[in-house]
Structure formats: C-alpha cells, structure tokens
Amino acid sequence: MKKNKSIGRIILYILLIAASIIMLIPFYWMLISSLKLNKDVFSIPMKWIPDTFHFENYKIIWEKLPLLDFFKNTTKLTVITTIVQLFTSCFAAYGFAKMKFAGRNLIFLIYVTTIAVPWQVYMVPQFTMMSKFGLTNSHLGLILLHSFSAFGVFLIRQFYISIPDELCEAARIDGLNEYGIFAKIVFPLGKPAMSTLVIFSFVNEWNDFMGPLIYLDSTNLKTIQLGIRMFISQYGADYAWVMAASVCSLIPVVIIFIFCQRYFVEGVAASGIKG
Amino acid sequence: MTSKQKRKVKNNLVGYSFVLPNLIGYSIFILLPVIFSFVLSVMEWDGSRNPMVFVGLDNFKHLLEDSTFRISFVNTIKYAVFTVPITVVAALLLAVLLNTKIKGISFFRTAFFFPYIASLVAVGAVWNMLFQPDYGPINNFLRFIGIANPPRWVVSTKWAMAAVIIVSIWKYMGYYMVVYLAALQGISPTLYEAASIDGANGWKKLRYITIPLLTPTTFFVMIMLTIQCFKVFDLIYVMTGGGPGRSTNVLVNFIYDSAFVKFKFGYASAAAVVLFAIVLVVTLIQFRGEKKFVKYM
Numbered sequence: 001m002k003k004n005k006s007i008g009r010i011i012l013y014i015l016l017i018a019a020s021i022i023m024l025i026p027f028y029w030m031l032i033s034s035l036k037l038n039k040d041v042f043s044i045p046m047k048w049i050p051d052t053f054h055f056e057n058y059k060i061i062w063e064k065l066p067l068l069d070f071f072k073n074t075t076k077l078t079v080i081t082t083i084v085q086l087f088t089s090c091f092a093a094y095g096f097a098k099m100k101f102a103g104r105n106l107i108f109l110i111y112v113t114t115i116a117v118p119w120q121v122y123m124v125p126q127f128t129m130m131s132k133f134g135l136t137n138s139h140l141g142l143i144l145l146h147s148f149s150a151f152g153v154f155l156i157r158q159f160y161i162s163i164p165d166e167l168c169e170a171a172r173i174d175g176l177n178e179y180g181i182f183a184k185i186v187f188p189l190g191k192p193a194m195s196t197l198v199i200f201s202f203v204n205e206w207n208d209f210m211g212p213l214i215y216l217d218s219t220n221l222k223t224i225q226l227g228i229r230m231f232i233s234q235y236g237a238d239y240a241w242v243m244a245a246s247v248c249s250l251i252p253v254v255i256i257f258i259f260c261q262r263y264f265v266e267g268v269a270a271s272g273i274k275g
Numbered sequence: 276m277t278s279k280q281k282r283k284v285k286n287n288l289v290g291y292s293f294v295l296p297n298l299i300g301y302s303i304f305i306l307l308p309v310i311f312s313f314v315l316s317v318m319e320w321d322g323s324r325n326p327m328v329f330v331g332l333d334n335f336k337h338l339l340e341d342s343t344f345r346i347s348f349v350n351t352i353k354y355a356v357f358t359v360p361i362t363v364v365a366a367l368l369l370a371v372l373l374n375t376k377i378k379g380i381s382f383f384r385t386a387f388f389f390p391y392i393a394s395l396v397a398v399g400a401v402w403n404m405l406f407q408p409d410y411g412p413i414n415n416f417l418r419f420i421g422i423a424n425p426p427r428w429v430v431s432t433k434w435a436m437a438a439v440i441i442v443s444i445w446k447y448m449g450y451y452m453v454v455y456l457a458a459l460q461g462i463s464p465t466l467y468e469a470a471s472i473d474g475a476n477g478w479k480k481l482r483y484i485t486i487p488l489l490t491p492t493t494f495f496v497m498i499m500l501t502i503q504c505f506k507v508f509d510l511i512y513v514m515t516g517g518g519p520g521r522s523t524n525v526l527v528n529f530i531y532d533s534a535f536v537k538f539k540f541g542y543a544s545a546a547a548v549v550l551f552a553i554v555l556v557v558t559l560i561q562f563r564g565e566k567k568f569v570k571y572m
Binding site for chain 2: 009012013015016019020022023024026027029033041042044046087088089091092094095096099100101102104107110111114116117118119122123124125126127128129131144145147148149150153177178182203207209210213214225228232239242243247249250257261264265
C-alpha cells in the first residue's frame with residue numbers, strides 16, 4: 001500500500017516536471033538566444049548552453065533603439081493609469097457599497113453589464129471620438145481611456161460589501177462624515193482588494209499592445225511593447241538582439257510577479273469563483 | 276422642506292460625489308463609444324471631415340457578401356473550436372495534479388501561470404523563432420523523432436492557425452488552472468475519504484467526484500474562453516499578422532483593417548456589432564446556464 005503511494009508520487013512529479021519544462025522552455029530559449037551571436041541562434045546542433053555568453057547584446061540594443069524612452073513612456077502610462085484607476089474605483093466602490101442614493105442600483109447595473117462588452121467592439125468609435133477631442137497620438141488620451149474601469153469598481157465594491165456596516169455606523173455616531181469614514185476606515189481596510197487591482201492594472205498596462213498600436217504614432221511617445229515590435233520589424237533577422245529586447249521588456253513584470261504572486265492568484269480565483 | 280427631506284437630498288449628493296469621478300470618465304470614454312458603435316454601424320464614413328451618410332443595413336449586407344469577412348468569421352470559429360476544449364482539459368488536469376500536498380507546489384504553480392503574465396509581443400517573437408520551419412527547435416525536434424517533413428507552421432497557410440492555437444493554449448491554460456484550483460479547494464475532502472473507504476481509485480474519484488462537482492466551473496471557464504477566443508487579435512497580429520494569405524485572419528483583424536487601414540469606419544463598426552452580438556449570445560447562455568447548474572458545493 002505504502003509502496004503504491006510513493007510510486008504514484010514519483011509519477012506525479014515526473015508529470016509535473018515535464019509540464020513545467022514545456023511551459024518554461026520558450027523563456028529559457030529566449031534567454032540563451034539573447035546571449036548568443038545573431039548567427040548562432042539557429043545553429044545546428046542546437047546549443048542549450050552557449051559556449052560564450054555575449055552580454056554585449058544587451059548593450060547593443062540600447063544603442064540601436066531608444067529603449068530608455070520606451071521604458072520611461074511605459075512607466076509613466078502605467079503608473080498614472082494605475083493610480084487614477086485605483087482612486088476613482090475605490091471612491092465609486094464606496095458609493096455603491098456603503099451609501100444609499102437615488103439610482104444607485106441602476107448605475108451599478110450599467111457598470112456590471114458593460115464589463116461584458118469587449119473593448120474590440122467599441123475601439124473604432126472610441127478612436128474616432130478621441131481624434132475629435134484631439135487626444136490621439138498623446139499619452140493623455142491613453143491614460144483617460146484606461147483610467148475608468150468597470151472591473152476595478154466591481155472588484156473593490158465586492159470587497160467593501162464584506163466590510164460590516166456596523167463599523168461605518170459606529171464611526172458615524174462618533175461624528176465622522178462619509179468622507180472621513182471612507183478615508184479613515186474603509187479605504188485602509190481595502191488593501192487586499194487594492195493590491196489585486198493595482199497588480200492587474202500594472203501588468204495589463206505594461207503589456208498593453210493594441211492601445212498604443214492604435215493611438216501612438218510618434219516614436220518618442222511609443223511604449224516598450226510597441227518599441228519591441230518596431231525593433232522586430234527592423235532587425236527581424238538579428239535574432240539575438242530581438243530576444244535580448246524581449247527579455248528586457250519582461251523584466252519589470254517578472255519582478256512584480258515574483259513579489260506579488262499571491263495577489264495574482266487571489267485575483268484570478270476571485271474572478272473565477274464569482275462567475 | 277422638512278429636515279428629513281433635507282437629509283435625504285444631502286445623502287444623495289454625498290453619494291453622487293463618490294460615484295461621479297469614475298462615472299463621468301466611464302460615461303465619456305467607455306459608454307458613449309459603446310452606444311456610438313451602433314450608430315456608426317449604419318453609417319458610411321471615412322473618418323475624415325466628410326459627413327457621415329446614413330446607409331441603413333447596407334454595411335451588414337456587404338459583410339455577408341464580403342469573402343474576407345466570411346473567412347475571418349470561419350477562422351475565428353476554427354480557432355475557438357480547438358482552443359476552448361484543449362485549454363479546458365489541460366487546465367483541469369494541471370489543477371488536479373497540483374491539488375495535492377507535495378513539495379514544490381508553488382514552483383509548479385508559478386511555472387504554469389507565468390506565460391499568462393508575459394507580454395504577447397515577447398511571447399510572439401520567441402514562438403515565431405521556435406516555429407521557424409527550417410532551423411527552429413520545434414521542427415528540429417520533429418525531424419529528430421522521425422518526421423521527415425514537419426509542418427511549416429507560421430509560413431504555411433495550412434498550419435499557421437495550428438501554431439497560433441498552440442501558443443494560446445500554452446499562454447492561457449495557467450490562468451484557468453488557477454480558477455480550477457480555487458474551485459477544487461471548495462470540494463470537501465470527506466467525499467474523497469468516503470470514496471476511498473468504498474474502494475474507489477484515483478481515476479474513479481476524478482471521474483465520479485471531481486469532474487461532476489466542477490461542472491459549474493467548467494461551464495464558466497468555457498464561456499470565458501469562448502469570449503476570449505472571439506476577441507483574439509494581439510497574439511495573431513504579432514505572430515502572423517493574419518497571414519499567410521488570409522489563413523489566420525480573425526474577426527478583430529477584420530475590424531482593425533477595415534477601420535485603421537482602409538478607413539471604412541462604418542463598415543468596421545458593423546463588423547464590431549456582429550462581434551458584440553456573438554459575445555452577447557454567449558453571455559446569455561451563461562446566465563441561463565448559471566440558473567441551471569445548481570451549485571452543489
């Protein structure tokens with residue numbers, strides 16, 4: 001009986017290790033290719049560990065490409081969008097979760113129904129509107145588009161609902177007004193939900209490709225994803241450099257992921273259970 | 276006004292003050308475009324200063340006759356038909372394997388989830404190299420195991436879609452695995468203990484306890500995946516650009532090209548309304564289904 005169990009365990013490990021190798025091979029390949037010479041990336045037989053590591057690739061790409069500008073632009077967009085989204089979402093969530101006002105349920109219903117409408121459905125009219133406002137080819141336009149999300153309001157509201165009303169009631173009796181209750185009690189309690197929102201918003205914004213693709217034309221405004229894409233179309237055959245640039249674009253997200261993995265998992269799980 | 280009424284008005288105002296910052300932005304940048312997309316779908320407009328012309332349902336009629344639209348529609352369905360079931364099965368299997376108490380679980384979970392957060396541009400670039408038909412590692416491996424003429428993947432009209440499907444399964448199954456893992460936590464261990472006493476083996480437990488109890492989750496995952504498949508674009512844009520030929524051209528490719536390459540904004544919006552209708556139908560099925568699947572957890 002016991003022997004059976006340990007054999008099962010070994011099979012389980014073999015399966016899991018095989019699966020994780022398949023999942024991670026592309027990243028490993030990206031990394032080793034980025035350290036090879038361009039001409040050696042596809043050399044046969046394939047080298048899983050290069051003889052020499054060409055770290056200079058990482059220097060070259062910074063000279064070929066205004067990577068620093070791309071990083072700055074992406075960071076700017078990501079940080080501002082995430083912050084605005086966080087604050088407007090928390091504010092609105094408090095209104096929906098803890099206040100009673102005429103039309104509350106109707107407005108919230110509109111939010112919930114529009115979560116389901118994919119951006120691809122209204123990206124065209126949205127673009128024509130933004131160009132009327134003169135907000136295309138600008139960072140402000142993209143920031144405005146991504147700062148008001150129904151998902152954020154929904155996520156935070158669900159969390160605020162779980163905060164007992166008695167807590168707010170007690171504060172009200174102590175003489176705090178609604179803004180005080182929000183700032184001193186509910187907002188600080190919302191940290192877990194906020195972390196999830198911040199992380200998802202950060203990763204989405206950092207990885208966003210279609211938004212910048214449609215809205216940003218000038219090279220000096222482009223984001224890292226668009227920049228890498230541009231690099232690929234210009235230096236497509238310089239495989240090692242393309243891979244080095246790809247690795248650079250992944251680093252910030254990898255760092256966030258490693259430190260905040262818990263919130264990712266909780267966020268996905270929450271969205272899944274709720275349905 | 277009595278003081279009670281006054282307080283009510285004040286309460287309302289305070290409530291609005293919380294909601295308004297988000298609501299104003301949301302109405303202008305999201306809701307208005309959603310409504311505008313329906314208006315635009317019955318117009319002809321090149322996006323310039325020229326006025327829009329009302330054309331009724333002409334745009335939709337043209338869509339029906341447009342072979343590129345038909346192909347992108349069929350391609351989208353093809354993409355979904357393969358991606359959805361394989362992803363569901365893979366995610367479920369991984370979740371079941373990971374739902375055990377063994378060492379290194381968090382490493383495996385990280386490894387499976389990681390592709391999900393990696394940017395599509397980087398992921399597309401690396402997979403295109405892995406799929407390189409002459410020297411790429413995948414075809415090298417296939418030749419090594421004795422397949423003399425491996426598929427030419429992203430440069431062949433026959434296999435490009437398969438390549439895209441493989442990458443999307445790889446990228447998204449970790450996400451749905453986490454959804455399944457959360458659902459598995461909700462299954463009471465006593466069920467498995469009882470089954471063990473009755474002499475059920477691992478397979479029987481999976482077949483008669485886990486899978487049936489996960490039906491609501493599976494249903495939810497399938498709906499999410501289907502919607503996700505219908506709005507696919509970035510992955511295809513970075514891997515094949517819709518080609519070779521029109522072999523991986525999907526609905527959103529069509530919308531994007533019509534609007535931002537051909538400047539037919541009305542026509543693009545009509546295609547977008549079709550996309551919306553599909554997503555709406557899928558969502559309605561979800562609502563019906565949720566009522567049907569009583570949560571027995």
